Amino acid sequence: MTGLSAASVAVGVSAPASSDATPGRPIPSGAFGLGVASGDPRPDGFVLWTRLAPTPLAADGHGGMRAEHVPVQYEVAEDSSFKRVVRRGLAIATPELAHAVHPEVRGLRPEREYFYRFRVGTEVSPVGRTKTLPVHGSRFSFATASCQAWYHGYFPAYRDIASRAPDAVFFLGDYIYEYGIVAGGNLWREGVTVGPEHGVEIETLEQYRLRYSLFKTDPDLQAAHATAPWLNVWDDHEVQNNYGADNSIYGIPPELFVHRRAVAYRAFYENLPIGLGSLPEGPDTQVYQRYDVGTLARINLLDNRQYRDPVPVDEADRQSESRTILGSKQEQWLYDGLRRSPATWNVLAGGVVLTAITDDRIEQWDGYPANRRRLLAELQQAGNAVMLTGDIHRHVASELKADFADPASPTIGVELVCSSIGSDGDGADTDQYAKDWLQHPYVKFYNARRGYVHTTLTRSELTAEFVNFPYIEADANAVPHVVAAFRSPVDAPRLEAL
Missing domain, CATH: 2.60.40.380 (Purple acid phosphatase-like, N-terminal)
Incomplete structure (x- = not known):
């Protein structure tokens, strides 16, 4: 050769x-x-x-x-x-x-x-x-998944995803978790044990490799990987909880934290089906990518962690016009792609929720309101916007507003938030956070059980099914339930219940 x-x-x-x-x-x-x-x-x-x-x-x-x-x-x-x-x-x-x-x-x-x-x-x-x-494309189906804490439960969601054989799976972050796994503490997956080597927070390359191995031994996760191509982005737990760029919230100096990021990024590349273009160079790698499903959809995978500005020190800092969650290079790349998009649907897939919920959710786009305003303006111009996110371990269906501060502003797209595959155990249909989300008229659905979202795009509409499971801690045999379904007509972005 x-x-x-x-x-x-x-x-x-x-x-x-x-x-x-x-x-x-x-x-x-x-x-x-x-x-x-x-x-x-x-x-x-x-x-x-x-x-x-x-x-x-x-x-x-x-x-x-x-x-x-x-x-x-x-x-x-x-x-x-x-x-x-x-x-x-x-x-x-x-x-x-x-x-x-x-x-x-x-x-x-x-x-x-x-x-x-x-x-x-x-x-x-x-x-x-x-x-x-496809080169042209008339129909494209995909599942969105995130947050798979192996130790919190089994993965029946992946068994169901595999049975559907979608055209693709979008994984939206937290493929592994870095926490120590302790029996009698956070080990809720019944009938399993782990050795003491799993009981500490992971920091070294070998420990990250072993954590991926542990999670990837799940047969239903393997089945979903073997059924469809995956498009992968990360969130925080692939490195450390709530990190951003070179900043650890646990006091690790930046000059040391970059070493942790480097080995974590290496293990991410080693264990996922991603291309040579995402091979890390030390603590840096590019995971944001663009995919065209013919002229049906332009898909933009986003990195919400590697380039973000630090946690704001006060409200004036949070509102700063220069503040970015994407970093200037990725932000410009995204906007250039949206402006030149030939597609019917403009899809963004990232780790954290875009919809405005509460000002104290600074880990999400609520911590970057100026960057959100810039993005929403670009999405309004591009048309037929679809945001795919995870992170919160809850199902949410929301409409994207041109200005979230003005409920009467135009609806410019939809956001489909998938719950976790395993994180937080069985969950419930509702919980104490529901009121924070459902207080907003643009939030149309909230559910706190585990599951995934199955979405189909055609030239005329988007349809989305929110699938959940009554339990995951006891075993992998729970029966899936479609707890909500919505359609969004082309050129009239909104959520209509099915």
Whole structure:
């Protein structure tokens, strides 16, 4: 294979054609214990992912692998029996990246279903399903998910997502949590135990790797990864609760906190199906990305953590016109993309809620009102705006106003907030925070149980189903319930109950 960069070989994207596909020594059975995944979908391809880990919960964070390079073969086919293979390749799994590989497959046909698998030695992975994006597009379905504290409960939401086989899954942050997991404390998932290595707040690269491994051992999470391509952004717990840029709220000096951010960002890349363009350089990486679903939808993934201004010191600071949650470069990138959008729907996907709720919610966009005003003005011009967020462990359906301070101002779009997959345990239909949200006429729905949102876009309307589960702590067998559904007509953005 010609034209390969050393970086492509080193980070598990590709290998030279002359590479030997046979491992230097036998690989232990169960090498694909963390499953398979795809992501970063484009009209001509996608990124594939797996991580070799025959002992996923080895306390040292290395997954039972030796410190050596291992060749990993992959195949992409038009059928699940692999009779029509359209791509084959080889990637090198290195200990430097926890033996993860991220082969980037291109040259495929748009809006097509494909199947893939990996092989190392005699070990063969589970089969994954994925899809390319359309060139034009008339219908696109996706699930939104966030906040999956493994220790708080099981993941029946992912089982239901897998059964629907959507065109994509948007994960909106808090894939892992950094807290120590303690029996009799925050370990609410019944029938499981964890070793003492999980009982401390994670700080090192090996600890972050192990935490991803723990969460990714969930079979329903693996099933959802193997069913559709994922588009991933982070929020705070992939690093530390409520951090922003170089600032820890727990007193870690910025010159030290950047080291923690660097290892956390490395582990994020290692464990998710994201492209080489998001490979971290120390404490910096670009996860904001743009995807065009033909001319049906322009999707903008946002990073609400890496570039945000610090917590405001007072109300004057909070109201400062220069204040930003996106950072100037990302903000300009977003606005340029909205102004040039050819799409019917303009979709934003980020970690924290945009809708105005209360001024003291400074971790959300309520802490950045000037940046919100700038964004709302751009969304009003772009038209048919859809904001997808998570973070709050609650389902919320809200209309976006041109000016949240003026209830009579035009409705310019909708925000669909997905509840958590697992965080906060079983939850309830309502709770003490409901009044903060439902006091606003633009908030149309609130529910505090666990679940996800399933959304479909067409040329004429958006439809969204809010799915929840009566319990998650006891087991993974809870039956899904669609607790609310809405439509939003094209060119008349509002929420109409179905």
